[in-house]
Amino acid sequence: SKIGVLGVPFNKGQPKLGVAKGPKVIRDAGLIQKLSEIHELVDVKDYGDVSYNINEVKEILNMKEYPHFASCNLEVSRNVEKIVKDGRICLTLGGDHSIAVGTVDGHIKAKTENICILWIDAHADLNTNKTSSSGNVHGMPMALLARELSDYWPYLPGMDWQKPVISIRNVAYIGLRSVDSYERLVIDRLGITAFGMEDVENYGINTVVKMALDRIDPEGRRSIHVSYDIDSLDSLEAPSTGTSVRGGLTLREGIHIMETIHKTGRLGAMDLVEVNPSIGSEKDVNRTVEAAVHVILAAFGHSRRGLLPKTSLPL
Ligand code: ARG
Ligand code: MN
Ligand code: MN
Ligand code: MN
Secondary structure: OEEEEEEEOOOOOOOOHHHHHHHHHHHHOOHHHHHHOOOOOOEEEEEEEOOOOOOOOOOEOOEOOHHHHHHHHHHHHHHHHHHHHOOOEEEEEEOOHHHHHHHHHHHHHHOOOOEEEEEEOOOOOOOOOOOOOOOOHHHOHHHHHEHHHHHHOOOOOOOOOOOOOEOHHHEEEEEEOOOOHHHHHHHHHHOOEEEEHHHHHHHOHHHHHHHHHHHHOOOOOOEEEEEEEHHHEOOOOOOOOOOOOOOOEOHHHHHHHHHHHHHHOOEEEEEEEOOOOOOOOHHHHHHHHHHHHHHHHHHOOOOOOOOOOOOOOOO
């Protein structure tokens, strides 16, 4: 398979600056090399990091750093669209989760709207500027992407390029355990497929992923977008992240999700966001980055059973 890696060192969707170093620490852990070693047919191209010029659009109430958010995501969308049109699965390294507005938009444009989203996260990221108590835009991307929520937003200057065309019926959450009350209301009212940690306990991760895919892509014909927030994993597995919540997925469950997605053969794009190497000790950072790399490798076909050698035994 062909992979295109894109870094988005963006940190303005939340207040902790270190998340901009996510792409660097994940690459420095040898990601590109490790991806290319999965299988001889894996072809990886690193497209480098996104940069953007700030468009001087007006500020929006309770959306912190809105002009940066709007400007960066336009570039993210353009880059992801190009990478997917190049015939590659686009792997985007964040950055905070607000960049998923651009990654999903680019994927939608490249695949002419035929996508579904698996949002792996402790949080629902479903606030609007009216319901958010933090004003942090990384808590809002899913609300910007969903067609059913477009009427709840004011006019957003500088975001006209963004298409809120994905139906919430084609979105599923896994890993939820910190959901704000208005987010809960929206999930209930719209009947969003949302598997929280108690569902992982009740059914097991294998059944949860299968049920999620069955709901968002019943015919198995859509390009799958996985937006993977590292804080979906338990704080013990991924301590170096800005809004960690205890009681989360084990690394094994996190890997299992991506192994299952890989087996569908329909992964179109994946985001790995919210790794912040300025949080915690060196050991915490290494642990978090290692977890991120394991989850990514699983998405692209790394097998825990081992892979057969490329050549016959030299015996
Ligand atoms: N719900 C909270 C908020 O809206 C936290 C969001 C955390 N999001 C994230 N991508 N880590 O501020
Ligand atoms: Mn989160
Ligand atoms: Mn998130
Ligand atoms: Mn390892």
